[in-house]
Amino acid sequence: MRAVLLTLCLIGSFDAHADSLTDIMYAKVGETSLQLDLHRPPKPSAPLIVYVHGGAWRSGSKEDVPIGALVDQGFAIASVNYRLSTQARFPAQIHDIKAAIRFLRAKSHELQVNADRIAIVGSSAGGHLAALVGVTNGNVALEGTIGEHLDQSSSVQSIVSFYGASNLESILAQSTEFGLTVRIPALKLLLGGLPDKEVALARLASPVAHIDSQDPPLWLIHGDADPQMPPLQSQEFAEAYRKAGLQVTHRVLKGSKHGGPEFYETAVLSEVAKFLQQRR
Numbered sequence: 608m609r610a611v612l613l614t615l616c617l618i619g620s621f622d623a624h625a626d627s628l629t630d631i632m633y634a635k636v637g638e639t640s641l642q643l644d645l646h647r648p649p650k651p652s653a654p655l656i657v658y659v660h661g662g663a664w665r666s667g668s669k670e671d672v673p674i675g676a677l678v679d680q681g682f683a684i685a686s687v688n689y690r691l692s693t694q695a696r697f698p699a700q701i702h703d704i705k706a707a708i709r710f711l712r713a714k715s716h717e718l719q720v721n722a723d724r725i726a727i728v729g730s731s732a733g734g735h736l737a738a739l740v741g742v743t744n745g746n747v748a749l750e751g752t753i754g755e756h757l758d759q760s761s762s763v764q765s766i767v768s769f770y771g772a773s774n775l776e777s778i779l780a781q782s783t784e785f786g787l788t789v790r791i792p793a794l795k796l797l798l799g800g801l802p803d804k805e806v807a808l809a810r811l812a813s814p815v816a817h818i819d820s821q822d823p824p825l826w827l828i829h830g831d832a833d834p835q836m837p838p839l840q841s842q843e844f845a846e847a848y849r850k851a852g853l854q855v856t857h858r859v860l861k862g863s864k865h866g867g868p869e870f871y872e873t874a875v876l877s878e879v880a881k882f883l884q885q886r887r
Contacts, residue, residue, distance in 0.1 A: 628718070633710035634703070634754035636690065641703055641753070643687045643711075644669050645718060646678050652721045653683040654883070657708055657763070659740075661731030661771075661866075663793040664692040664700065673769075673871045674728060680880040683720040685711055689736070692796040697812050700797075702751025704740050705761035713756040724764040726883050731836060731866065732793070734771020738814040738844065741766035742822045748811065767826045767879055769870055770836050773844035774816070775802050775809040781837035789835050815847045824854035826882045828870060830863025856882065 628645040635641065647653060658674060660667040669686040678684060689703035708725060715722035729737030743749045744762040772778055775794065779802065782790050794801055794809075802809035810816045825848055829841035838859070845857035858878075863869055 633687075634706045636695075636699075636703075636753060639690065639694070641688060641690070641706065642669065643685050643707055644672075645683065645685050645720070646672070646675065647683045647718075647720065648678050648681050650681055651719050653681055653719075654724065654726070655711060655715070655720045655722050656682050656684045656726045656728050656883070657704070657711065657737075658684050658686045659689070659704060659727065659729035659733035659737045660686065661729070661733040662691070663789060664697075664732045664736075664797045665793060666691065666693075667733070673730060674876060674879070676871070676873070676876050677880055677883075680876070680884075682726075682880070682883065685720075692793070696799050697797050697808060698749055698751070700736055701739055701743070701749045702753045704736060705750055706754035706756075708740075708761040708763065709756040709759035710754055712759040725762075726765040726767065727763040728767040728769075728879075729771060730769040730870075731771060734768035735773065735814070736771075738766055738768045738771055738773060738825070739812065739817070741825070742814050742817045742819075744821070744823075746817065763823060765823050765826070765883055767882070768828075768841070768844075770829045770833055770841070770865060771827075772836060773840045773847075774813045776806075776813055776816075777843065778802070778837060778840060781839040783834045783837075785834045786837065815844055818847050818851050818853070820851060820853070822848070822851070822853055824882070826856045826858075826879060828858040828860065828875065830860045830865065830867075830870075832862050833865045835865040 669688040687707045712722045727737045798805040827841045848855035
C-alpha cells in the first residue's frame with residue numbers, strides 16, 4: 608500500500624482535533640484504484656464506522672461525510688469510494704465495500720482502529736448499499752474476490768441507513784412522479800435494466816430479500832415527505848425486521864424530504880451514537 612498523508616481535519620463537521628488519513632488504496636480493480644479516507648478521534652483504537660456515500664449509485668464521493676460529528680463521540684469513520692454505476696453494474700459496488708471492510712480488519716492495528724465490531728452507515732443510495740452489506744454477512748454471491756485480504760471477514764455488527772432503499776422490486780411502484788425521474792435512469796444504470804426485466808438481479812440487490820435471524824441490529828431514519836426515495840422503503844424494511852424478530856429502530860422525520868441538515872443535527876447523531884455504543 609502506498610504511503611498516505613496524515614493531515615489535520617479542520618473542515619466540515621469533524622472535530623478540530625481529529626486526524627485524517629486520505630486516499631488510502633484498499634484494493635485495485637484493473638486500472639481502477641479503490642480508496643477510502645479514515646477520520647480518527649484522538650482516542651486510540653476507536654470503534655470503527657464504515658460510511659457509504661449517496662448519489663443515486665452513479666455519483667458522489669468519499670469526501671461527503673455528513674456523519675462526521677460522530678468522530679467527536681469517539682468513533683473512527685472510514686469513508687469509502689466504490690465503483691459507481693457509470694463504471695460497473697451491480698454487484699460491483701457491494702464487492703468493493705466488502706473488500707474495504709476486509710482491508711480495514713487486516714490493517715486495523717496499523718491504522719489504530721478497533722475493527723472487532725464494525726458499524727456500516729450510509730445515506731440515500733449509500734444507505735441501500737450499507738443495508739445490503741449488513742444483511743448479507745457471509746453471502747457468497749455478494750462477497751466478491753476484490754482485494755488482497757480474502758482471509759478476513761467482511762461482516763458488520765450494526766447497520767444505520769439514512770433514507771435508503773430496501774426493496775428494488777417495489778421501489779418504482781412506491782415512487783412519486785418526480786421520484787420516477789430519478790429512480791428509473793438510476794436503476795437502469797445500476798442493474799442494466801429496470802427491475803421487472805432484471806428480476807433476479809433486483810432481488811439480489813434488495814436487502815429485504817436477505818433478512819434472516821442472524822442479521823445485526825438496524826437503525827433507520829426517513830423523512831415522511833421524501834419525494835425522491837419512497838418513505839415506504841424504510842417502513843417495509845423495518846416491518847420485515849420486526850417480523851423476523853430482529854432489533855430495529857425506525858425514526859420518521861415529519862415533513863422532511865430527501866436529506867437535509869435535520870438528519871444530521873446533534874440530537875439525531877447522538878441517538879445514532881447511543882445505538883452504536885450499545886453494540887460495541
